[in-house]
Amino acid sequence: MPEVTAVEARGLTKRYGDVVAADGIDLVVPAGGVHGLLGPNGAGKTTFLRMLLGLVRPDAGTLRVCEGVAGFVESPRFYPYLSGERNLALLADLDGGDAADRIDGALRRVGLDERRGEKAGGYSHGMRQRLGIAAALLRAPQLLVLDEPADGLDPAGIRAMRALVAELADEGRTVLLSSHHMAEAEELCDTVTVMRSGRVVYSGTVEELRGRAPDPAHRLRTSDDDEALTLAGGLPGVRVGPHPEGGLTVHAEQPALDAFAVALGRAGVAVRALRLEATPLEALFFRLTEAVPTEDVPAEDA
Numbered sequence: 034m035p036e037v038t039a040v041e042a043r044g045l046t047k048r049y050g051d052v053v054a055a056d057g058i059d060l061v062v063p064a065g066g067v068h069g070l071l072g073p074n075g076a077g078k079t080t081f082l083r084m085l086l087g088l089v090r091p092d093a094g095t096l097r098v099c100e101g102v103a104g105f106v107e108s109p110r111f112y113p114y115l116s117g118e119r120n121l122a123l124l125a126d127l128d129g130g131d132a133a134d135r136i137d138g139a140l141r142r143v144g145l146d147e148r149r150g151e152k153a154g155g156y157s158h159g160m161r162q163r164l165g166i167a168a169a170l171l172r173a174p175q176l177l178v179l180d181e182p183a184d185g186l187d188p189a190g191i192r193a194m195r196a197l198v199a200e201l202a203d204e205g206r207t208v209l210l211s212s213h214h215m216a217e218a219e220e221l222c223d224t225v226t227v228m229r230s231g232r233v234v235y236s237g238t239v240e241e242l243r244g245r246a247p248d249p250a251h252r253l254r255t256s257d258d259d260e261a262l263t264l265a266g267g268l269p270g271v272r273v274g275p276h277p278e279g280g281l282t283v284h285a286e287q288p289a290l291d292a293f294a295v296a297l298g299r300a301g302v303a304v305r306a307l308r309l310e311a312t313p314l315e316a317l318f319f320r321l322t323e324a325v326p327t328e329d330v331p332a333e334d335a
């Protein structure tokens with residue numbers, strides 16, 4: 034019978050001297066689909082993935098992981114003077130079993146078939162990331178763990194990487210990936226865990242998270258900010274305050290924002306610039322991951 038849970042962590046803790054990198058992580062990753070592990074720098078994402086892959090040992094807590102896990106933390110590393118194919122062959126030798134039989138398929142799967150004979154040292158960053166995924170595929174994993182796979186790629190590379198991750202999940206694997214970007218998670222993930230300071234501050238579906246998100250934030254510049262503030266006071270669904278870098282911040286859904294822009298025009302206040310600053314999910318992500326005391330953070334339901 035297929036497992037319904039790919040990962041279950043309870044109270045997982047890891048300290049490095051005085052630094053608590055993982056501070057009692059409770060988290061369940063359902064089997065199937067893409068699960069995003071999100072958080073700002075230093076939140077503990079990589080530490081968690083390291084424990085998952087058995088690279089570091091937790092100090093406390095329990096971790097249950099499904100059969101068949103493979104992936105990489107930080108950037109995958111290869112012998113630069115050997116070809117992509119030869120690097121995979123060495124890894125397959127170490128793994129044994131039928132890993133060697135999967136080399137051709139893995140190279141094709143990640144789009145490196147035609148570049149297999151070139152030295153890995155000459156590969157672009159994106160090609161090395163894809164070779165890292167090919168290396169993981171040699172183990173035919175049920176759970177594929179990827180640490181910021183799209184980080185450092187150009188826009189086309191990011192698009193290609195996201196498409197590859199989605200395909201790998203569609204083929205029936207569970208993909209667990211870390212990311213700094215809420216927009217990436219929104220596009221790619223079915224479920225997410227948001228971490229801050231070694232703790233889980235949200236874990237659940239992207240859909241549920243979206244339901245808790247505030248109105249999108251816009252930056253507005255007008256010919257008369259005082260008048261704009263007064264006008265906003267009389268409009269439903271519009272919250273306006275000063276922007277820290279000048280002008281105004283407007284929180285509103287699109288219909289209310291439209292009504293506000295029309296009202297400004299009618300009152301003779303010119304709109305000089307109106308720019309989306311944060312999507313609702315990004316705004317929620319910032320709220321969840323700001324360095325505030327735990328009791329002030331909404332939605333603590335790991």
Ligand SMILES: Nc1ncnc2c1ncn2[C@@H]1O[C@H](COP(=O)(O)OP(=O)(O)OP(=O)(O)O)[C@@H](O)[C@H]1O
Nearest residue numbers: 049052053054072073074075076077078079080081
């Ligand atoms: N080997 C280590 N020795 C000492 N401290 C460490 C070590 N690994 C991680 N840390 C610390 O643990 C905390 C969590 O780091 P971790 O790399 O897990 O965060 P992260 O969320 O992956 O961050 P990033 O997005 O920057 O990769 C940080 O304060 C980091 O400095």
